[in-house]
Amino acid sequence: MLLKVSITVIYLAIVGYLGYLGYKHTKSSKDYLIGGRQIHPMVMALSYGATFISTSAIVGFGGVAGYFGMSLLWLTFLNIFLGIFIAFVFFGKRTRKMGHNLDAHTFPELLGKRFESKLIQRFIGLVIFIFMPVYTAAVMIGAATFIKDNLNIDYNAALFFFAAIVAVYVFFGGLKGVMYSDAFQGTLMFVGMAILLVSVYSGLGGVSAAHEKLKNLMTDPVVLEQVKAIKTPPGFNGWTSMPTAFSINWWVVISSIVLGVGIGVLAQPQLSVRFMTVKSDRELNRAIPVGGLFILLMTGVAFVIGPLSNVYFYERFGKIAVAQAGNPDSVIPVFLSNFMPGWFVAVFLVVIVAAGMSTISSQFHAIGTAVGRDIFDSEGKDENTLMLRSRIGMLIAIILTVFLAYILPTVWNQAIAISTGLFFGICAAAFLPMYVGALYFRNMSKVAAVSGMITGFSASMLWMMFFHKKESAVLFICNLIFKKDTIATGVWPFVDPIVIALTLSIIVTIVVSLLTKKDIKDEHIEACFKGIK
């Protein structure tokens, strides 16, 4: 216990110092909002990765992999290929240049200025302000619960200290404070996961032997009974196999987990703003290798460790992971405390806290800037007013999130489970077609951008409220009107909103763009694409 407390205190002291460093280096609203466009590529890459990967990605999704198996590695592939390579090469470079051309400081401001539409800027700002706090609260609850279990302190105290520390360095340090501490936290996560990967494989006799043992579990009748008992959806073929195509298991893994999170990452406001923090494309080129390796070591390791934990649990307790741990969320914590040395559990506690803090700090920053710069008119306001407004916005975001983190577990616990997918899904469906159009299609009209955005948002909300059982059962609106959790039948209740809403949003954006005349002046388009080849 003393070791855990000591390591945590040292970690917090370093984070505090980096937040102070950010404060010292913040002189203008440009510094506060986009790091003065002078952030080092290594810091940018680690910050992007650490923001991307939260507590839920390691603990939550790692446990889910213990339930569904290694088929989740398709999400890791999308995270690296789409979330890093495509995002940096095809989105990042144009976002950076266009953001610079338009003097945009936030994701909503970039798209609003590109299409000369205050509606777009305010709408995205409002989506961030309304939906992101629930997602932030969910990450905070996950981290606070982990701290409570490991340091034996009261949940409310854990939540308060966690929020207070993040609040101080985001409020004063701005994006520089956030990114400096992100880079430190990302490095910790990188080292922790690398040690975990080596330990788990070597504990099972190497890569091939580990996979062999995991595959052989499915030949044991006791294991097959337990798989049934934990209500694994139909179509499960073992932890080293893909689920049966188009079965319920397949739809959950492929549409909700792989596509829902894998594509959703491309239109995340708190990630896209990172592209505007570097001074040239060279920095983005240098950030790509670090980003790719980082994601491989985060989700790649979590999605291998989760399934392999079944072998450890079965050999010692005669039960598979979820049966022993009680639920997917507890698989990784229970696995660590049972099979890893005490010093590593202490280090990993800090890794989990770092994963939560680095994500939450960026979310606070995104919500704050949405209030300070996007929802209310920022034209003609001086530097100090804009900075003060962003800080007030951030304070509102922090208070709102902490309030939700206190209240959600007692009144609406299920909201936590759906919050990440909900936010990612809405962002992808509402913003992605417009974002691609903004960066690549000079002739796309403002009407098309707005139509696609409204269609994506509406379709996403409707599918979540009435069709996709995971959300509709929690939102309860379908139950109030139709007296049942979902009005869909067959496999449709398991088809993720992103599949439906993003498809509709893309179609509407293209059709409206073809049917409407260009409504943005050529000079403005030239200014947007200045220097973009």
Next chain:
Amino acid sequence: MSNLDFGVFMAYLLCILSTILCLAYGIINWNKGKDE
């Protein structure tokens, strides 16, 4: 690795290949793209 079924093996392989792609792209373009 051969103990993984084809679909999972492909995912495992693509994770490693896409990481190599990121590394190669960064190294090849290390000094390109600088903006007086």
